[in-house]
Amino acid sequence: MNNWVINQNDFDIQSKKFYESIFSLGNGYMGVRGFDEEEIRDAKHEINTFIAGVFDYYAPGKTDMVNSPNFWCTSIFVNGERFAPERGEILEYNKELNMREGILKRKLIWKNEQGNETLIETTRILSIDSIHNAVLSINITPVNYSGEIVIETGIDADIWNNIIDDDQVKTSTNFCRLFAEDGEAIHIDNIHIIRLKTTVTGLKIYEGFSSEVRHGGSILKLEQNIVQREKYVADKFTFPVAKGEVYTLNKFISVWTSRDKYAGSLEDQVLQSVKTAKDLGVAAMIKNHAAAWERKWRISDIEFVGDNKSQKAIRYNIFQLIQTNAENDPYVNIGARGLMHGRYKGCYFWDTEIFMLPFYIYTNPKAARNLLLYRYHTLNGAEENARRQNVEGARYPWMSAVDGLDQCDTWDIGLSEVHITADVAYAINHYYEATNDIEFMRDFGLEILIQTSRYWKSRFTYDSRKDCYNMLFVKGPNEYGGVVNNNLYTVMMAVHNMQLAKKFIKKIKTCYSEAYQLLAEKLGFKEDEVRQWDEIIEKVVINYDADKSLYLEDDNILNLEPLDLSSVKEGDRPLYRKICFDRLQRYRVLKQADVILLMLLLSDKFSTKEKLAAWNYYEPITAHDSSLSYGTHSAFAARLNMMEEAYKYFIKSVCLDLDNIMQNTQEEGIHFAALGASWQAVINGFCGIELEQGNLKINPHIPKQWEKVSFRMYYHQCLLKVSVSSKAISVTYEEGEPDELQITVANQPVLLLKCKEEIISIR
């Protein structure tokens, strides 16, 4: 069993859409679903090619992530019959994703209707070494015949966007083109470039490619035959083949948009980029790509000894998190379905800040910083959202795209699930605590914290009868909970947001008084505003049953009708497929972790007794109908040393897409928040990595299934290697400044020396 490879051994038309999701590739710059080269867009598979940050308006104020031209498209004709796995017969089949090297391969023998058997071996990459490039290579071997092969390979720009309704239970039938009528190809030096422009934003998208056919070590000299029609350009090669010989198509693709930085024209840029790749050749392109992956894995891998299923699955989670992240681009973020699916119109949610970001904070702090800079760059949009909603400050949108204006169309979610704003604030502090990046706080973070605190101030409603502040009409993380008053998660995260603003006002004022003054002037900020925050912090409504040490989710939860989950829930299938949201809100049932999540995030605000009370109350009534729930429950249970529950939930989370737990991976693509939640379950849950006031603590509880877990992480710019087994915890300080680093391991202070000494704590 190779724990680096995900594979599919059987060709099965029924599971095509599922594998298309699983085999999605990305490199941060672009993402593609794992559809095959010969596929044509129809209801069975979605031909999606997305470029980070490329959105266009399909209606006033509403954007969709633009489906860009398909650059894989390749038709192979064997003695006149077009290759398609659903025709003829598949004699052998294997498709595999090598996660270590980031390579997707397919190997199959196809017998056509004439009985010609052809071995087809496909290799593709989206380079993470050279992010504008994709490479496709296809080996074709006639097994039992000699004859004629025709290959047509090109770029198909005859594509549509399917505008997917935010409402999960609606089927989307709204197709529209987001490209202006354009798309004529140009041809220079055997390189073909399709040039498009988005309809409203006028963003230019140029895709170019060059292809060649090789045999016996050299390029076949064939008559050049260019196929061109509206929105399509291809090379067509016709050549005789001999039984048993290998013929190779190589295709070098390059994608650039007017969002990118380049000198000269976009056209020249694409030309140059294709040429460079072609000059390097397939082997070198793949080698550079694999080497870049090796560098990623050195920092990001988690090794489990004794648990192959978890090992492979956690790698898949990490692989997807790495390959969808535009680590150098501070103007884009990560969609709830990454760059691989149009669900949620490519929008960015709290999924990033609360679920995915910790992975980047600890393995790639620069990437984490860029993700947070995206929020800084959309602060104007957040301020505009607040203005439109007649409140002060800045309100981050539930669904964010190019400009930070809310893309969500629904009342109960878009207007009511306001905790996202506090989630952004939480994440900023989390980043700071882990990195000590005070310049980030000075230049960006504090401004966000002040503007979001102003929002919260005006979002609470004062009740003069009881001298308290209510948070009216909100929806917490539990989306079955209706629009309610005083959702605990929202209230406490909002309070946390205001407390963070206070903390950093003090800090920045002390360390950078001039910068602070400039910011205060820019925002018209006066310090008596802090007194208003203090008054709210003091008087918010927190529903707490002291007798039971139980925190209540909101004002409404005790009013609800009990529901016996086991009697209605069928396996892992979400309840909302069977009972509508309107009805679900009157049952005492949670879609996902709410109080539990809060207690994980603000762990030091709650006692163990309170955490156990919350677990005992909420866990039995949680349906886990959101992919965000399992990982949270796993981490929470692990911290409370409930290893069986923790492991059970971990497996659900880490295999969420591979095992299709939500039963919608085929239609919705990969659940990115769950990837991050799985990572957190391991690192922050089982391995017990925690920051307390910026101090690193390691206090693990690992399940019996694991002999040992090892991983690396950055902490205050230092790289640590951590290994945990049932017997010992080992921490090695591998790289970084300063020479000494103080951390806490299993409740004991430990001094790490940069000499790479390994500290072992016997358990």
Added chain:
Amino acid sequence: MNNWVINQNDFDIQSKKFYESIFSLGNGYMGVRGFDEEEIRDAKHEINTFIAGVFDYYAPGKTDMVNSPNFWCTSIFVNGERFAPERGEILEYNKELNMREGILKRKLIWKNEQGNETLIETTRILSIDSIHNAVLSINITPVNYSGEIVIETGIDADIWNNIIDDDQVKTSTNFCRLFAEDGEAIHIDNIHIIRLKTTVTGLKIYEGFSSEVRHGGSILKLEQNIVQREKYVADKFTFPVAKGEVYTLNKFISVWTSRDKYAGSLEDQVLQSVKTAKDLGVAAMIKNHAAAWERKWRISDIEFVGDNKSQKAIRYNIFQLIQTNAENDPYVNIGARGLMHGRYKGCYFWDTEIFMLPFYIYTNPKAARNLLLYRYHTLNGAEENARRQNVEGARYPWMSAVDGLDQCDTWDIGLSEVHITADVAYAINHYYEATNDIEFMRDFGLEILIQTSRYWKSRFTYDSRKDCYNMLFVKGPNEYGGVVNNNLYTVMMAVHNMQLAKKFIKKIKTCYSEAYQLLAEKLGFKEDEVRQWDEIIEKVVINYDADKSLYLEDDNILNLEPLDLSSVKEGDRPLYRKICFDRLQRYRVLKQADVILLMLLLSDKFSTKEKLAAWNYYEPITAHDSSLSYGTHSAFAARLNMMEEAYKYFIKSVCLDLDNIMQNTQEEGIHFAALGASWQAVINGFCGIELEQGNLKINPHIPKQWEKVSFRMYYHQCLLKVSVSSKAISVTYEEGEPDELQITVANQPVLLLKCKEEIISIR
């Protein structure tokens, strides 16, 4: 001053859309906005022609009222210049709606760019005597020239539906065609017929016309010239004209659809219908139409002595209520904007049952019965809504069209404003109390009452801690109130619904035991269900402050932030144009009457003290940002003898469209609920007509502005004439069975004799 005529003396391009709404015509079968014959569809005026009950799907499950071909369209060319009031110069202008006869006329002198002055006099009717027919007649008189006139008159089927978003603050840009590509015209005997079919439902719509030009008492013999292109057919007449002579175009139009009953083919039906109208001629068609209006007015008019403004306005309200009602069709209802505007996609709301229906109950009981039968005919849809929302029984949709499935797309309104179901039940009983139509209850009413009571039973949520039933997550009539718990209106109307079911179960079981048994079997109804209803009725949550005798709107109202309405509201302009709904729900401000409306509907459940307490609490915080609010406040105030407030609110309601109080009559058309609310303010408010357990009581309080009010009404199939002055109340029993009728006048029992004796009660 003629209190039967609405007129416009100035031509002003700015007010075009407003007058297009005001001059809307209808005859129950079809409705048209008051656009002029020469107008072409563009952003400035909507060319809307609607046919009752003709809906088609623009998306799965979602319908729009189909905009049908424009049969008025007529172009006049004076010496080659196309007549359009915005070109050249208008020397005289008068457009008037004669409400007594239902005739819309326009008279103008147009000076074209060459200086030719032409007197153009237009007359149009949608016949209420012969509802498939429309007639247009245009007199053309060259004032200062002799020359050439060209008239092109036809049917334009090149029309679009503008799918208007339910959300009032969104602008709709969604245009779509609801007709399949069809529409070729046929021509028989100088009659041209356009034949269309709706895209999804395949409903056929045929419109035909024939036209002629007359001069000096006879038809001009002109060469027939038919203009035909895709989706358009017209007659074109070219003739010389002499200064001072009158030339008349007559156009006879007929509209039929496959919804209608007819023998033979639809084509023949239209042909015959045009022919019959043409044979009768314009004068006779108008005479028959005016005679039908005279019969309507005899029953429906309200006469005010001493208040011309109110007199004209109440007639406008009554005129629109009559002309939009398909009195003989039990499969359609009345849209919130009638048949005259596409706002709300032509859908039917509680506006009918609570606001308009009383007018029909008391002036045209058969029409009222048909409006309620529509609810019976859509009971299946209501049952399906309940199933989809995982509750029992039948849940009437917030927005209803062909099949009773909910057309409303929004969460907070469509799913939460559930009181509509109880409103239907209320209306059924109201109809019964006024008509004594027990057969209706036996055959239709009881089934609705049982199914809706079952819905309510499953819509309440039991709270075992407090042993009570909460109504969770509902929105009451006050649409600024958010989605809340225990909205008083909804709770008490739901209780009333269940009480009505109980009452009629008993009654029908007694009077028609066999019919009752059949119904019980059909519904699987067992009488222990009544015990469950009783338990809920006993244990619902009613928020009442006994110290203040104050009923509270919902669980949330005291939590809200006070808002000084006078500081934010600018005139009558709705607040939601300035502050978003999300923000408004946190202010203690009402969009419209909520508790006040409840107290008007269930008057005998509240003491005068409680009503005054409610008025004093809610009236100052009500923004009247719904057109449903003013009439309700007027009636309520009148009953409490607060005559100044009652009159002030009455004027706002009765002039709502004529004075454009909501500032949206131009874009949204006529507010039909307000028409009905105005009528109720007069009859049930000022004149104090009330039914107590089915017994008619007349207890008037009329404002000082009125010397006398007179009207007729049906009560238990008897026609009464009522006159109220400050000095006396007179009641005359004009027609009907039985010979004696017992009513209560000014708290005194009175015996009316059929001998048409006038009973006068001195005040």
